[in-house]
Amino acid sequence: MRHGKYPFIIGFLVVPLALYLVFVVGAYLQMFQLSLTDWSGFGGFNYIGVDNFVKLWDDPVFWVALRHNIYILIAMPIVTIAFALFFAFLLNVGGKSRGGVTQGVWGSKVYRVIFFFPQLLALAIVAVIFGRVFGSDRSGMLNGLFPDSWSPWLFLADERWALACIGIVLVWQQIGFYVVLFSAGMGSIGQEIYEAAALDGATKVTLFFRITLPLLWDTLQVAWVYLGIAAFDCFALVNIMSVNKGGPDNATQVLSYQIYLNAFQNSQAGYASAIGVVLFFLTLTFAALTLRVTRRDAVNA
Amino acid sequence: MSEMTNSSLDRRTLLRRAAAVGLVAAPGVSFLSACAGSDDSGDTKQATGTKSADNPLGIDPKAGVEIVIFDGGLGTKYATDVDTPLFNKKWPDAKITYSATQQVATTIKPRLNAGSAPDMINNSGSDIMDFGAIVKAGQAADLSDLFAAPSLDIAGKTVAETLVPGAVQQGTYDGKPFAVNYSFTVFGLWYNKKLFDKNSWTLPTTWADFTALLDKIKAAGITPFGYAGANAPYYMVRAIMTSAAKIGTEQVLKDIDNLKPGAWTNDAVLQAAKAWGEVGNKYIDKSFLGLKHTEVQLQQNQDKVAFYPCGSWLENEQAASTPATFEYAMMAFPSVTTADKLKATAINAAAGEIYFAAAKSKNPQGGKEYLRTMLSKQAALEFTKLTKSLTVVAGAADGVVISPGLTSANDALGKAGQEVFMGYLFDTWYKKLDDASREAANQLMFKGGDAKKFCDTMEAASQAVAKDSSITKFTRS
Numbered sequence: 001m002r003h004g005k006y007p008f009i010i011g012f013l014v015v016p017l018a019l020y021l022v023f024v025v026g027a028y029l030q031m032f033q034l035s036l037t038d039w040s041g042f043g044g045f046n047y048i049g050v051d052n053f054v055k056l057w058d059d060p061v062f063w064v065a066l067r068h069n070i071y072i073l074i075a076m077p078i079v080t081i082a083f084a085l086f087f088a089f090l091l092n093v094g095g096k097s098r099g100g101v102t103q104g105v106w107g108s109k110v111y112r113v114i115f116f117f118p119q120l121l122a123l124a125i126v127a128v129i130f131g132r133v134f135g136s137d138r139s140g141m142l143n144g145l146f147p148d149s150w151s152p153w154l155f156l157a158d159e160r161w162a163l164a165c166i167g168i169v170l171v172w173q174q175i176g177f178y179v180v181l182f183s184a185g186m187g188s189i190g191q192e193i194y195e196a197a198a199l200d201g202a203t204k205v206t207l208f209f210r211i212t213l214p215l216l217w218d219t220l221q222v223a224w225v226y227l228g229i230a231a232f233d234c235f236a237l238v239n240i241m242s243v244n245k246g247g248p249d250n251a252t253q254v255l256s257y258q259i260y261l262n263a264f265q266n267s268q269a270g271y272a273s274a275i276g277v278v279l280f281f282l283t284l285t286f287a288a289l290t291l292r293v294t295r296r297d298a299v300n301a
Numbered sequence: 302m303s304e305m306t307n308s309s310l311d312r313r314t315l316l317r318r319a320a321a322v323g324l325v326a327a328p329g330v331s332f333l334s335a336c337a338g339s340d341d342s343g344d345t346k347q348a349t350g351t352k353s354a355d356n357p358l359g360i361d362p363k364a365g366v367e368i369v370i371f372d373g374g375l376g377t378k379y380a381t382d383v384d385t386p387l388f389n390k391k392w393p394d395a396k397i398t399y400s401a402t403q404q405v406a407t408t409i410k411p412r413l414n415a416g417s418a419p420d421m422i423n424n425s426g427s428d429i430m431d432f433g434a435i436v437k438a439g440q441a442a443d444l445s446d447l448f449a450a451p452s453l454d455i456a457g458k459t460v461a462e463t464l465v466p467g468a469v470q471q472g473t474y475d476g477k478p479f480a481v482n483y484s485f486t487v488f489g490l491w492y493n494k495k496l497f498d499k500n501s502w503t504l505p506t507t508w509a510d511f512t513a514l515l516d517k518i519k520a521a522g523i524t525p526f527g528y529a530g531a532n533a534p535y536y537m538v539r540a541i542m543t544s545a546a547k548i549g550t551e552q553v554l555k556d557i558d559n560l561k562p563g564a565w566t567n568d569a570v571l572q573a574a575k576a577w578g579e580v581g582n583k584y585i586d587k588s589f590l591g592l593k594h595t596e597v598q599l600q601q602n603q604d605k606v607a608f609y610p611c612g613s614w615l616e617n618e619q620a621a622s623t624p625a626t627f628e629y630a631m632m633a634f635p636s637v638t639t640a641d642k643l644k645a646t647a648i649n650a651a652a653g654e655i656y657f658a659a660a661k662s663k664n665p666q667g668g669k670e671y672l673r674t675m676l677s678k679q680a681a682l683e684f685t686k687l688t689k690s691l692t693v694v695a696g697a698a699d700g701v702v703i704s705p706g707l708t709s710a711n712d713a714l715g716k717a718g719q720e721v722f723m724g725y726l727f728d729t730w731y732k733k734l735d736d737a738s739r740e741a742a743n744q745l746m747f748k749g750g751d752a753k754k755f756c757d758t759m760e761a762a763s764q765a766v767a768k769d770s771s772i773t774k775f776t777r778s
Contacts, residue, residue, distance in 0.1 A: 038771050040773075048771075051771075055769075055771075134591075135591065135592075136588040136589075136590065136591025136592060137586070137588035137589070137591070137592060137596075139596070140591075143588075152588045154587065154588060154590065154591055155591065156531075156591050157530065157531070157587075157588065157590035157591030157747075243530060243531045243590060243591055244530060244531060244532070244534055244739055244740060244743055245736060245739070247740055247743065248530070248590060248740075248743060248744075248747075248748075249740060249743075249744065249748075250740075261736075265732050265736075266732045266733055267732070268771060268772075270771070271771070
């Protein structure tokens with residue numbers, strides 16, 4: 001066995017590594033290259049230095065999109081994790097304790113499956129469905145539920161609420177996965193710890209904050225990074241749900257959609273690549289920062 | 302692919318194609334180089350014959366003609382069952398080699414580059430070739446002689462004289478015509494004729510009458526005017542632009558296309574925006590901002606919306622959801638002021654769907670003769686019957702009942718006379734400006750009707766495009 005170890009390992013690695021190099025690393029390198037050109041998306045191009053980045057700096061829409069990404073980055077993970085933690089806690093240790101063993105609330109096995117449903121739907125389908133839920137006239141689901149005397153809520157057509165509507169869908173779609181993730185994390189916390197705490201007369205709230213949360217920290221950290229990266233995306237929802245291409249009045253504009261519009265609609269692939277470079281560094285910085293900050297916290301805990 | 306078919310792709314691509322696709326703002330340098338890359342050895346023997354009154358293009362009566370038709374929404378029947386038999390009736394010895402494709406660029410571009418192009422090509426569909434690049438590469442035959450030739454069946458007129466105004470112009474590049482834009486889309490305000498008849502609402506020609514009627518409609522519990530803000534605000538842009546052109550002639554739109562400073566703050570644009578902004582303030586349902594075109598069009602079919610600005614593909618697009626109580630009809634946008642330079646009957650209509658004769662083929666004159674056949678009155682009428690799409694042959698469908706909406710659009714064209722204008726091209730040339738205009742129209746119509754803001758926003762967007770050296774510029778006259 002030892003004899004053929006390296007060919008064996010290489011045999012396994014070569015295909016995925018090649019794919020990764022071509023379709024991920026290669027694509028990134030090319031993006032960096034293109035961000036310095038005036039490529040339209042067709043034919044040849046000229047190198048124009050950092051002109052694209054200068055243009056980016058002066059582009060008000062870029063800043064609007066960036067601001068929206070940051071809003072989502074701040075709000076979405078917090079809300080998602082808070083809900084997911086709450087539900088996971090209820091599902092696992094929220095119920096009565098029976099025979100000294102803490103359990104989830106009644107019917108938790110069923111809920112666990114239901115919570116995961118949104119995750120099974122393709123994001124595009126979710127977007128279409130919620131487009132109807134938030135329909136701006138009486139045919140919209142929510143407006144249909146409101147009394148007839150109300151004038152319809154505009155939801156996605158109202159620049160004050162459009163981004164929030166998309167945020168809600170993001171959270172709705174993500175929660176299931178994190179409930180399962182946190183449930184798994186909670187499952188690995190020893191029963192005896194809960195028992196001991198319960199014997200000391202700890203309430204559910206104390207259990208949650210003093211035991212579950214600290215022992216779940218690693219999982220939370222992972223969740224935070226995942227959600228943060230998702231917050232930099234949002235492309236599918238914006239593309240399908242938003243009114244007038246990231247509107248109204250750019251109210252739902254995000255960076256990923258700007259990349260799409262510039263690359264494929266405006267024939268400014270070089271400029272789109274420059275936004276891509278910015279997005280790349282933003283995501284990288286975010287991931288590094290999160291891991292850094294939360295690690296220190298973990299030590300403190 | 303037809304502008305009159307009902308896929309949304311068609312409608313989206315409509316304006317692009319309608320406005321002479323070759324000028325599209327994404328002129329692939331690759332296309333250019335691909336076309337220009339062929340060597341110009343010119344070794345193809347081209348068939349010619351003797352010019353005569355009966356054979357104005359001087360074709361070789363025995364030489365075959367190869368045609369390629371795009372197999373899309375328009376189908377291919379008009380070519381196989383109408384044009385080819387008509388051609389062979391006059392030239393029985395010329396064998397027509399016909400083929401249809403959905404991948405025009407994929408199948409045709411290599412043949413253009415190889416110097417063995419088909420004689421007549423229908424450049425259309427999602428795999429369309431950049432026509433501006435084809436012209437620049439010298440692959441399209443100059444159609445001057447075709448347009449100067451006598452019409453096949455309209456006595457005493459040249460081909461050019463039989464066409465609607467602007468039709469030749471739309472296929473003209475640097476002063477020479479290279480394309481026949483064959484199908485024809487008419488833009489206006491669409492309504493349910495039966496509903497209007499029932500309420501004895503008469504069609505307005507002045508803005509005062511228009512708003513008076515909108516008041517009446519509102520009193521009847523119907524939303525007087527609507528368009529879909531979510532994905533089709535460019536229908537509204539066209540309405541505003543059409544009004545601006547009526548106030549100050551098509552020159553207003555030409556200035557806008559040419560990114561002339563002050564083009565958007567022009568008084569005509571301001572007045573048009575003001576008038577439409579009022580309509581937005583008083584007569585539109587604000588929830589339409591969140592709706593898609595199909596939703597608003599359906600509401601119109603249900604008589605919940607009275608007027609809808611659109612192109613003549615609408616009737617065909619809505620065919621499946623139009624009830625028996627609904628009969629599409631179209632009217633021209635009313636005059637905005639009493640001092641409008643164009644009459645109330647003036648119409649914005651644009652040709653689309655490119656057909657051209659290849660320059661480097663075996664029989665380009667034969668290809669042109671085939672085009673002359675297509676531009677005969679008889680062929681045009683049959684085309685309209687088969688495809689429910691008007692053609693650029695003026696009056697070809699007159700007096701023939703095809704469908705109520707199309708007849709009404711055709712009548713409006715007739716009433717417009719010479720005041721049919723092609724419209725604008727900035728939306729296909731400069732996508733960023735197109736996006737800006739959509740948002741500005743939504744803001745104007747749904748968020749307070751501030752006409753000054755509309756003009757200023759668009760002026761700023763237009764000048765930003767003008768200053769951006771990375772955007773390829775185009776001009777028109």
